[in-house]
Amino acid sequence: MSIFSKEEQETFTSPAETSLSHAASSTEVETIVGPSVKVEGDFVSQGNVLIQGIVAGTVKTERHLEVQEGAKIAANVRAASAKISGEIRGNVKVKEVLELTPSARVIGDVDAKILIVAAGAVLHGRCTMAGAEIVEATILKQPSKGRILNTARRRPTEDVETEYTVGEEAA
Amino acid sequence: MYLYLYDVFLKRRQFERPIAAVETRLTDFGLSGKVARLAAFANPRRLVQEEMRSGAKTIVIVGDDTTFAKVVGRIADLGLVIGWIPLGASVKFAELLGIPYGDAACETLSQRRISQIDIGIVNGRLFIGSVHIPPSNFSFNLDGQYNVKSIDQKMELWVANLDRRHVLGLIPKGAANPSDGQLEVVVRPVTRSGFFGKHLARPTFMPFQHLTVEAHHAVPLEVDGITFKEKRVVIALAPKSLRCIVGKKRKF
Numbered sequence: 001m002s003i004f005s006k007e008e009q010e011t012f013t014s015p016a017e018t019s020l021s022h023a024a025s026s027t028e029v030e031t032i033v034g035p036s037v038k039v040e041g042d043f044v045s046q047g048n049v050l051i052q053g054i055v056a057g058t059v060k061t062e063r064h065l066e067v068q069e070g071a072k073i074a075a076n077v078r079a080a081s082a083k084i085s086g087e088i089r090g091n092v093k094v095k096e097v098l099e100l101t102p103s104a105r106v107i108g109d110v111d112a113k114i115l116i117v118a119a120g121a122v123l124h125g126r127c128t129m130a131g132a133e134i135v136e137a138t139i140l141k142q143p144s145k146g147r148i149l150n151t152a153r154r155r156p157t158e159d160v161e162t163e164y165t166v167g168e169e170a171a
Numbered sequence: 172m173y174l175y176l177y178d179v180f181l182k183r184r185q186f187e188r189p190i191a192a193v194e195t196r197l198t199d200f201g202l203s204g205k206v207a208r209l210a211a212f213a214n215p216r217r218l219v220q221e222e223m224r225s226g227a228k229t230i231v232i233v234g235d236d237t238t239f240a241k242v243v244g245r246i247a248d249l250g251l252v253i254g255w256i257p258l259g260a261s262v263k264f265a266e267l268l269g270i271p272y273g274d275a276a277c278e279t280l281s282q283r284r285i286s287q288i289d290i291g292i293v294n295g296r297l298f299i300g301s302v303h304i305p306p307s308n309f310s311f312n313l314d315g316q317y318n319v320k321s322i323d324q325k326m327e328l329w330v331a332n333l334d335r336r337h338v339l340g341l342i343p344k345g346a347a348n349p350s351d352g353q354l355e356v357v358v359r360p361v362t363r364s365g366f367f368g369k370h371l372a373r374p375t376f377m378p379f380q381h382l383t384v385e386a387h388h389a390v391p392l393e394v395d396g397i398t399f400k401e402k403r404v405v406i407a408l409a410p411k412s413l414r415c416i417v418g419k420k421r422k423f
Contacts, residue, residue: 029343034375036360037326041317052373057317 030063035070043075051086069103076108084121091125173204173254174227176215176242178234181258182208189258189273193233196277204231209242216245228252229416231280235259236300240395244297247290247413254280254416264300264333267349269418279418286417288349290409291332293394294401299413300334302406303327303393306361306371309386313356313379321360327371328384329357330406334395341374348423353378354408382406 030047033039037053045061056074059065065079071086081096084104091109092098098112102120109126117123181190197203205222209215219230231254232242239255247253256276257265270276291298306327310320320326331338333349338357355378359371384390384404392399 029376030378032343032374032376034358034360034373036322036362036372037319037358037375038322039317039319043317053375054322 031061033071049079067104069101172226173202173229173231174219174222175204175206175231175233175256176218176238177206177208178232178238178259179209180235181233186258190233192274193256193258193277196274197280200277200281202277202280204229209234209238214245215242216249219246219249219251223249223251229254231256233258236261236264237396239264240298240300243290243299243413244395247297247299248409248411250411250414252285252414252416256280263336267333267335267422268415269421270416271418276418280416282416282419284417284419285414286350286421287412288415289332289352289354290411290413291330291354291406292409293330293392293406294399294404296394297409298394299332300395301332301337301393302330302404303337304384304390304404305393307386307390308388309384309390311356311382311384313377314381319358319375319377321358324361326358326360330354330382331357338374342376350412350423352408352412353380354382354406355379356382356406380408 028048029050031045031049033049033051033053033055035052039053039055039057041057043055043057043059046063047061048064048066049059049061050066050068051059051071051073052068054072059073059075060078061080063080065077065082067073067082067084067086067088069085073086073088074090075088076090077088077092079094081098082092082094083099083101084092084106085101086103087105089107092106092111094110094112096112097114097116098110099116100106100118100121100123102118104118104121104123106123107125109128110123111128113130115127115129180186205227207218207222219227229252230242230246232239233256235257238259243253255265255268255270257270257272262272265272265276270279288299291302293302304327306325308324309326310318311328312318329338332354335342341357341359342355355376358375359373362370362372382405384406386402389400389402390404392401392404
Protein backbone atom coordinates (compact mmCIF):
# COMPACT_ATOMS: atom_id res chain seq x y z
CA MET A 1 0.00 0.00 0.00
CA SER A 2 1.47 3.30 -1.01
CA ILE A 3 1.20 6.16 1.52
CA PHE A 4 0.93 8.75 -1.20
CA SER A 5 -1.49 6.93 -3.46
CA LYS A 6 -3.79 9.04 -5.57
CA GLU A 7 -6.87 7.58 -3.98
CA GLU A 8 -5.82 8.73 -0.52
CA GLN A 9 -5.03 12.23 -1.78
CA GLU A 10 -8.61 12.85 -2.91
CA THR A 11 -10.34 15.33 -0.64
CA PHE A 12 -13.67 14.30 0.81
CA THR A 13 -16.49 16.73 0.03
CA SER A 14 -19.57 16.55 2.22
CA PRO A 15 -23.03 16.67 0.65
CA ALA A 16 -23.59 20.06 2.34
CA GLU A 17 -20.49 21.54 0.75
CA THR A 18 -21.46 20.14 -2.64
CA SER A 19 -24.93 21.66 -2.45
CA LEU A 20 -23.62 25.01 -1.21
CA SER A 21 -20.98 25.24 -3.90
CA HIS A 22 -23.60 24.38 -6.53
CA ALA A 23 -25.85 27.16 -5.28
CA ALA A 24 -22.99 29.62 -5.09
CA SER A 25 -21.67 28.79 -8.56
CA SER A 26 -25.05 29.42 -10.17
CA THR A 27 -24.86 33.12 -9.32
CA GLU A 28 -26.85 34.29 -12.34
CA VAL A 29 -29.58 36.13 -10.50
CA GLU A 30 -32.79 36.25 -12.49
CA THR A 31 -34.83 38.36 -10.09
CA ILE A 32 -33.81 41.03 -7.59
CA VAL A 33 -36.26 42.64 -5.19
CA GLY A 34 -34.49 45.84 -4.17
CA PRO A 35 -34.43 47.36 -0.68
CA SER A 36 -37.14 50.01 -1.08
CA VAL A 37 -39.68 47.84 -2.84
CA LYS A 38 -42.67 45.90 -1.54
CA VAL A 39 -44.01 42.86 -3.41
CA GLU A 40 -47.46 41.48 -2.61
CA GLY A 41 -48.85 38.29 -4.10
CA ASP A 42 -47.67 34.95 -5.47
CA PHE A 43 -44.06 35.51 -6.40
CA VAL A 44 -42.90 32.66 -8.64
CA SER A 45 -39.56 32.44 -10.43
CA GLN A 46 -37.64 29.86 -12.44
CA GLY A 47 -34.20 31.22 -11.60
CA ASN A 48 -32.13 32.52 -8.70
CA VAL A 49 -33.85 35.14 -6.56
CA LEU A 50 -32.29 37.82 -4.37
CA ILE A 51 -34.57 39.61 -1.91
CA GLN A 52 -33.53 42.85 -0.23
CA GLY A 53 -36.96 44.40 0.31
CA ILE A 54 -40.36 43.30 1.60
CA VAL A 55 -42.39 40.40 0.23
CA ALA A 56 -45.87 39.36 1.38
CA GLY A 57 -47.69 36.34 -0.01
CA THR A 58 -45.82 33.30 -1.30
CA VAL A 59 -42.32 32.96 -2.67
CA LYS A 60 -41.41 30.06 -4.94
CA THR A 61 -38.34 29.44 -7.00
CA GLU A 62 -36.93 26.41 -8.78
CA ARG A 63 -33.40 27.42 -7.84
CA HIS A 64 -31.57 29.40 -5.16
CA LEU A 65 -33.15 32.00 -2.91
CA GLU A 66 -31.13 34.55 -0.95
CA VAL A 67 -32.79 36.79 1.61
CA GLN A 68 -30.36 39.52 2.58
CA GLU A 69 -30.08 41.24 5.94
CA GLY A 70 -32.82 43.82 6.34
CA ALA A 71 -35.21 41.99 4.04
CA LYS A 72 -38.58 40.90 5.42
CA ILE A 73 -40.76 38.14 4.09
CA ALA A 74 -44.27 37.47 5.39
CA ALA A 75 -44.84 34.46 3.20
CA ASN A 76 -44.41 30.75 2.81
CA VAL A 77 -41.19 30.06 0.98
CA ARG A 78 -40.21 27.20 -1.32
CA ALA A 79 -36.86 26.87 -3.04
CA ALA A 80 -34.28 24.36 -4.16
CA SER A 81 -31.76 25.94 -1.79
CA ALA A 82 -31.79 29.06 0.35
CA LYS A 83 -29.55 31.38 2.32
CA ILE A 84 -31.39 33.49 4.85
CA SER A 85 -29.93 36.59 6.46
CA GLY A 86 -33.19 38.51 6.94
CA GLU A 87 -36.54 37.87 8.54
CA ILE A 88 -39.12 35.31 7.44
CA ARG A 89 -42.55 34.93 9.03
CA GLY A 90 -43.83 31.82 7.35
CA ASN A 91 -42.96 28.24 6.57
CA VAL A 92 -39.79 27.48 4.67
CA LYS A 93 -39.47 24.38 2.54
CA VAL A 94 -36.17 23.77 0.81
CA LYS A 95 -35.20 20.73 -1.25
CA GLU A 96 -31.47 20.85 -0.59
CA VAL A 97 -29.55 23.22 1.68
CA LEU A 98 -31.07 25.79 3.99
CA GLU A 99 -28.51 28.11 5.53
CA LEU A 100 -29.35 30.55 8.33
CA THR A 101 -26.71 33.20 8.89
CA PRO A 102 -26.20 35.01 12.21
CA SER A 103 -28.73 37.75 11.34
CA ALA A 104 -31.45 35.32 10.23
CA ARG A 105 -34.83 35.24 11.95
CA VAL A 106 -37.25 32.53 10.90
CA ILE A 107 -40.62 32.38 12.64
CA GLY A 108 -42.25 29.33 11.13
CA ASP A 109 -41.69 25.70 10.27
CA VAL A 110 -38.67 24.69 8.22
CA ASP A 111 -38.23 21.63 6.07
CA ALA A 112 -34.85 20.97 4.46
CA LYS A 113 -32.55 18.15 3.49
CA ILE A 114 -29.48 19.89 4.96
CA LEU A 115 -29.74 22.61 7.58
CA ILE A 116 -26.95 25.00 8.53
CA VAL A 117 -27.63 27.31 11.45
CA ALA A 118 -25.00 29.89 12.33
CA ALA A 119 -24.49 31.14 15.87
CA GLY A 120 -26.94 33.98 16.50
CA ALA A 121 -29.59 32.84 14.04
CA VAL A 122 -33.15 32.66 15.40
CA LEU A 123 -35.35 29.74 14.41
CA HIS A 124 -38.74 29.42 16.10
CA GLY A 125 -40.86 26.64 14.68
CA ARG A 126 -40.94 23.00 13.84
CA CYS A 127 -37.94 21.57 12.01
CA THR A 128 -38.40 18.63 9.64
CA MET A 129 -35.50 17.01 7.86
CA ALA A 130 -35.13 14.14 5.43
CA GLY A 131 -33.89 11.05 7.23
CA ALA A 132 -35.96 11.59 10.39
CA GLU A 133 -38.20 8.63 9.45
CA ILE A 134 -35.13 6.39 9.27
CA VAL A 135 -34.10 7.38 12.81
CA GLU A 136 -37.62 6.71 14.12
CA ALA A 137 -37.67 3.25 12.53
CA THR A 138 -34.28 2.48 14.13
CA ILE A 139 -35.61 3.27 17.62
CA LEU A 140 -38.66 1.02 17.18
CA LYS A 141 -36.57 -1.90 15.92
CA GLN A 142 -34.30 -2.21 19.03
CA PRO A 143 -33.58 -6.01 19.73
CA SER A 144 -35.99 -7.13 22.49
CA LYS A 145 -34.13 -8.77 25.44
CA GLY A 146 -36.83 -7.55 27.72
CA ARG A 147 -35.43 -4.05 27.54
CA ILE A 148 -38.04 -1.61 26.48
CA LEU A 149 -36.95 2.00 26.54
CA ASN A 150 -39.06 4.91 27.79
CA THR A 151 -41.96 2.79 28.95
CA ALA A 152 -43.70 3.49 32.24
CA ARG A 153 -44.31 0.34 34.38
CA ARG A 154 -46.48 0.24 37.46
CA ARG A 155 -44.84 -1.26 40.58
CA PRO A 156 -47.22 -1.97 43.46
CA THR A 157 -46.10 -0.81 46.89
CA GLU A 158 -47.59 -0.82 50.37
CA ASP A 159 -48.52 2.80 50.09
CA VAL A 160 -51.84 3.80 48.71
CA GLU A 161 -50.23 5.91 46.08
CA THR A 162 -48.98 4.03 43.10
CA GLU A 163 -45.41 4.54 42.06
CA TYR A 164 -44.30 4.47 38.52
CA THR A 165 -40.87 3.40 37.47
CA VAL A 166 -39.47 4.35 34.19
CA GLY A 167 -36.77 2.51 32.37
CA GLU A 168 -36.41 -0.49 34.62
CA GLU A 169 -36.04 -3.94 33.22
CA ALA A 170 -39.21 -6.04 33.34
CA ALA A 171 -39.12 -8.73 35.91
CA MET B 172 -37.08 40.99 -53.31
CA TYR B 173 -35.71 43.94 -51.32
CA LEU B 174 -37.48 47.18 -50.46
CA TYR B 175 -35.28 50.05 -49.26
CA LEU B 176 -36.91 52.68 -47.05
CA TYR B 177 -34.96 55.94 -46.94
CA ASP B 178 -35.62 58.46 -44.18
CA VAL B 179 -36.45 62.06 -45.10
CA PHE B 180 -33.27 63.55 -43.60
CA LEU B 181 -31.10 61.59 -46.07
CA LYS B 182 -32.05 64.16 -48.75
CA ARG B 183 -29.52 66.56 -47.20
CA ARG B 184 -26.36 67.25 -49.12
CA GLN B 185 -24.07 65.71 -46.48
CA PHE B 186 -25.59 62.29 -47.19
CA GLU B 187 -25.19 62.33 -50.98
CA ARG B 188 -21.83 60.57 -51.00
CA PRO B 189 -22.67 57.98 -48.33
CA ILE B 190 -25.90 57.10 -50.17
CA ALA B 191 -24.03 56.74 -53.46
CA ALA B 192 -21.45 54.48 -51.81
CA VAL B 193 -24.21 52.33 -50.28
CA GLU B 194 -26.01 51.95 -53.59
CA THR B 195 -22.81 50.97 -55.38
CA ARG B 196 -22.02 48.28 -52.80
CA LEU B 197 -25.58 46.95 -52.93
CA THR B 198 -25.28 46.57 -56.67
CA ASP B 199 -21.92 44.80 -56.26
CA PHE B 200 -23.54 42.30 -53.88
CA GLY B 201 -26.55 41.83 -56.16
CA LEU B 202 -28.94 43.23 -53.57
CA SER B 203 -30.75 45.73 -55.74
CA GLY B 204 -34.40 46.43 -55.11
CA LYS B 205 -37.04 49.12 -54.99
CA VAL B 206 -36.32 52.40 -53.18
CA ALA B 207 -39.04 54.34 -51.35
CA ARG B 208 -38.74 57.50 -49.26
CA LEU B 209 -40.57 57.84 -45.96
CA ALA B 210 -42.75 60.90 -45.77
CA ALA B 211 -42.43 62.94 -42.58
CA PHE B 212 -45.81 62.15 -41.00
CA ALA B 213 -46.92 59.15 -43.01
CA ASN B 214 -47.28 55.64 -41.68
CA PRO B 215 -44.83 53.33 -43.47
CA ARG B 216 -47.06 50.32 -42.85
CA ARG B 217 -49.34 50.93 -45.80
CA LEU B 218 -46.39 51.41 -48.12
CA VAL B 219 -44.81 48.17 -46.96
CA GLN B 220 -48.06 46.23 -47.27
CA GLU B 221 -48.44 47.39 -50.87
CA GLU B 222 -44.91 46.26 -51.68
CA MET B 223 -45.51 42.93 -49.97
CA ARG B 224 -48.23 42.26 -52.54
CA SER B 225 -45.59 42.88 -55.21
CA GLY B 226 -43.34 40.26 -53.65
CA ALA B 227 -41.15 42.16 -51.18
CA LYS B 228 -39.83 39.80 -48.50
CA THR B 229 -37.01 41.88 -46.99
CA ILE B 230 -37.36 45.48 -45.86
CA VAL B 231 -34.12 47.42 -45.47
CA ILE B 232 -34.32 50.57 -43.37
CA VAL B 233 -31.83 53.29 -44.26
CA GLY B 234 -31.54 55.82 -41.46
CA ASP B 235 -30.71 56.27 -37.81
CA ASP B 236 -32.06 54.89 -34.50
CA THR B 237 -35.24 56.95 -34.70
CA THR B 238 -35.93 55.77 -38.23
CA PHE B 239 -35.35 52.15 -37.26
CA ALA B 240 -37.56 52.31 -34.15
CA LYS B 241 -40.32 54.18 -35.97
CA VAL B 242 -40.47 51.79 -38.94
CA VAL B 243 -40.06 48.61 -36.90
CA GLY B 244 -42.77 49.80 -34.53
CA ARG B 245 -45.17 49.90 -37.49
CA ILE B 246 -44.25 46.76 -39.42
CA ALA B 247 -42.74 44.29 -36.93
CA ASP B 248 -45.85 42.09 -36.90
CA LEU B 249 -45.96 41.64 -40.69
CA GLY B 250 -43.58 38.67 -40.58
CA LEU B 251 -40.94 40.20 -42.85
CA VAL B 252 -37.17 40.09 -42.48
CA ILE B 253 -35.82 43.50 -41.50
CA GLY B 254 -32.42 44.77 -42.53
CA TRP B 255 -30.74 48.08 -41.70
CA ILE B 256 -28.14 50.35 -43.20
CA PRO B 257 -27.28 52.80 -40.42
CA LEU B 258 -26.78 56.37 -41.54
CA GLY B 259 -27.15 59.47 -39.37
CA ALA B 260 -26.05 60.86 -36.04
CA SER B 261 -27.45 58.36 -33.54
CA VAL B 262 -27.00 54.69 -34.44
CA LYS B 263 -26.64 53.03 -31.02
CA PHE B 264 -29.09 50.25 -31.87
CA ALA B 265 -26.90 49.32 -34.82
CA GLU B 266 -23.94 48.75 -32.50
CA LEU B 267 -26.05 46.38 -30.41
CA LEU B 268 -27.12 44.51 -33.54
CA GLY B 269 -23.52 44.32 -34.75
CA ILE B 270 -24.28 46.26 -37.94
CA PRO B 271 -21.48 48.57 -39.09
CA TYR B 272 -22.09 52.13 -40.23
CA GLY B 273 -22.75 53.16 -43.82
CA ASP B 274 -21.79 51.07 -46.86
CA ALA B 275 -20.01 48.50 -44.65
CA ALA B 276 -23.49 47.38 -43.59
CA CYS B 277 -24.09 46.08 -47.12
CA GLU B 278 -21.78 43.16 -46.43
CA THR B 279 -23.80 42.33 -43.29
CA LEU B 280 -26.91 42.46 -45.43
CA SER B 281 -25.41 40.07 -47.96
CA GLN B 282 -24.47 37.57 -45.22
CA ARG B 283 -28.11 37.49 -44.17
CA ARG B 284 -27.54 36.35 -40.58
CA ILE B 285 -31.08 36.45 -39.16
CA SER B 286 -31.81 36.67 -35.45
CA GLN B 287 -35.13 36.66 -33.57
CA ILE B 288 -35.51 39.81 -31.46
CA ASP B 289 -38.20 40.36 -28.84
CA ILE B 290 -40.66 43.14 -29.44
CA GLY B 291 -42.78 44.73 -26.79
CA ILE B 292 -46.25 46.23 -27.00
CA VAL B 293 -47.06 49.25 -24.83
CA ASN B 294 -50.68 50.39 -24.89
CA GLY B 295 -51.13 48.85 -28.33
CA ARG B 296 -47.95 50.37 -29.79
CA LEU B 297 -44.98 48.20 -30.72
CA PHE B 298 -41.59 49.16 -29.32
CA ILE B 299 -38.14 47.76 -29.81
CA GLY B 300 -35.81 50.03 -27.81
CA SER B 301 -37.09 50.84 -24.34
CA VAL B 302 -39.95 52.16 -22.25
CA HIS B 303 -39.23 54.64 -19.49
CA ILE B 304 -41.38 56.15 -16.76
CA PRO B 305 -39.52 58.95 -14.93
CA PRO B 306 -39.86 59.09 -11.11
CA SER B 307 -43.62 59.10 -10.45
CA ASN B 308 -46.21 57.71 -8.05
CA PHE B 309 -47.46 54.40 -9.37
CA SER B 310 -47.58 50.69 -8.67
CA PHE B 311 -47.53 47.83 -11.14
CA ASN B 312 -48.67 44.25 -11.47
CA LEU B 313 -46.55 41.52 -13.04
CA ASP B 314 -48.11 38.63 -14.95
CA GLY B 315 -51.34 39.05 -12.98
CA GLN B 316 -49.66 37.40 -10.01
CA TYR B 317 -48.09 40.02 -7.79
CA ASN B 318 -48.06 43.75 -7.21
CA VAL B 319 -44.95 45.85 -6.76
CA LYS B 320 -44.84 49.27 -5.18
CA SER B 321 -42.26 51.54 -3.62
CA ILE B 322 -42.04 51.95 0.13
CA ASP B 323 -40.97 55.55 -0.44
CA GLN B 324 -43.76 56.37 -2.94
CA LYS B 325 -42.02 57.58 -6.14
CA MET B 326 -40.10 55.29 -8.40
CA GLU B 327 -38.55 55.19 -11.85
CA LEU B 328 -39.23 52.35 -14.28
CA TRP B 329 -37.34 51.03 -17.29
CA VAL B 330 -38.27 48.23 -19.63
CA ALA B 331 -35.18 47.91 -21.78
CA ASN B 332 -35.23 45.65 -24.82
CA LEU B 333 -32.71 46.63 -27.47
CA ASP B 334 -31.80 49.98 -25.92
CA ARG B 335 -30.09 49.04 -22.69
CA ARG B 336 -27.85 52.08 -22.35
CA HIS B 337 -29.68 53.47 -19.33
CA VAL B 338 -29.85 50.22 -17.39
CA LEU B 339 -26.34 48.84 -17.92
CA GLY B 340 -24.78 48.61 -14.48
CA LEU B 341 -28.20 48.20 -12.90
CA ILE B 342 -28.96 44.73 -14.19
CA PRO B 343 -27.24 41.38 -13.67
CA LYS B 344 -24.59 40.61 -16.25
CA GLY B 345 -26.03 38.86 -19.29
CA ALA B 346 -29.58 39.74 -18.34
CA ALA B 347 -32.04 41.70 -20.48
CA ASN B 348 -31.18 39.75 -23.60
CA PRO B 349 -33.32 41.05 -26.50
CA SER B 350 -33.79 37.54 -27.84
CA ASP B 351 -34.57 35.59 -24.64
CA GLY B 352 -38.33 35.48 -25.15
CA GLN B 353 -39.17 37.75 -22.24
CA LEU B 354 -39.01 41.36 -21.19
CA GLU B 355 -37.40 42.66 -18.02
CA VAL B 356 -38.33 45.60 -15.81
CA VAL B 357 -35.86 47.65 -13.79
CA VAL B 358 -37.32 49.77 -11.00
CA ARG B 359 -35.53 52.33 -8.85
CA PRO B 360 -37.45 53.95 -5.99
CA VAL B 361 -36.63 57.54 -5.08
CA THR B 362 -35.42 57.49 -1.50
CA ARG B 363 -34.89 61.23 -1.14
CA SER B 364 -34.89 64.31 -3.32
CA GLY B 365 -33.43 67.70 -2.69
CA PHE B 366 -31.64 70.66 -4.15
CA PHE B 367 -28.91 68.54 -5.66
CA GLY B 368 -31.26 66.08 -7.32
CA LYS B 369 -32.92 62.77 -6.57
CA HIS B 370 -31.32 59.85 -4.84
CA LEU B 371 -32.37 56.50 -6.24
CA ALA B 372 -32.30 53.25 -4.29
CA ARG B 373 -30.66 50.06 -5.47
CA PRO B 374 -32.54 48.61 -8.44
CA THR B 375 -35.21 45.93 -8.53
CA PHE B 376 -35.00 43.64 -11.55
CA MET B 377 -37.73 41.25 -12.67
CA PRO B 378 -38.50 39.33 -15.87
CA PHE B 379 -42.09 39.35 -17.09
CA GLN B 380 -44.46 38.63 -19.97
CA HIS B 381 -47.18 41.10 -19.02
CA LEU B 382 -46.98 44.25 -16.88
CA THR B 383 -49.70 46.71 -15.91
CA VAL B 384 -48.91 50.09 -14.41
CA GLU B 385 -51.63 51.86 -12.44
CA ALA B 386 -51.42 55.46 -11.26
CA HIS B 387 -53.84 57.93 -9.73
CA HIS B 388 -52.61 60.66 -12.06
CA ALA B 389 -51.29 60.40 -15.61
CA VAL B 390 -47.59 59.60 -15.64
CA PRO B 391 -45.12 60.54 -18.40
CA LEU B 392 -44.24 57.59 -20.61
CA GLU B 393 -41.27 57.58 -23.01
CA VAL B 394 -41.41 54.93 -25.71
CA ASP B 395 -38.42 54.78 -28.08
CA GLY B 396 -37.84 58.48 -27.60
CA ILE B 397 -41.49 59.57 -27.96
CA THR B 398 -43.26 60.88 -24.84
CA PHE B 399 -46.89 60.31 -23.87
CA LYS B 400 -48.92 60.70 -20.68
CA GLU B 401 -51.01 57.79 -19.47
CA LYS B 402 -52.82 56.76 -16.29
CA ARG B 403 -52.73 53.10 -17.15
CA VAL B 404 -49.88 51.45 -19.02
CA VAL B 405 -49.92 47.88 -20.26
CA ILE B 406 -46.61 46.44 -21.44
CA ALA B 407 -46.44 42.96 -22.90
CA LEU B 408 -44.26 40.81 -25.06
CA ALA B 409 -45.50 40.71 -28.66
CA PRO B 410 -46.60 37.26 -29.80
CA LYS B 411 -44.23 37.27 -32.76
CA SER B 412 -40.61 38.33 -32.49
CA LEU B 413 -38.82 40.39 -35.08
CA ARG B 414 -36.65 38.65 -37.65
CA CYS B 415 -33.74 40.97 -38.15
CA ILE B 416 -30.49 40.72 -40.13
CA VAL B 417 -27.69 41.14 -37.59
CA GLY B 418 -23.92 41.30 -37.68
CA LYS B 419 -21.26 39.02 -36.25
CA LYS B 420 -20.36 41.53 -33.54
CA ARG B 421 -23.83 41.78 -32.04
CA LYS B 422 -24.00 42.25 -28.28
CA PHE B 423 -26.33 39.33 -27.54
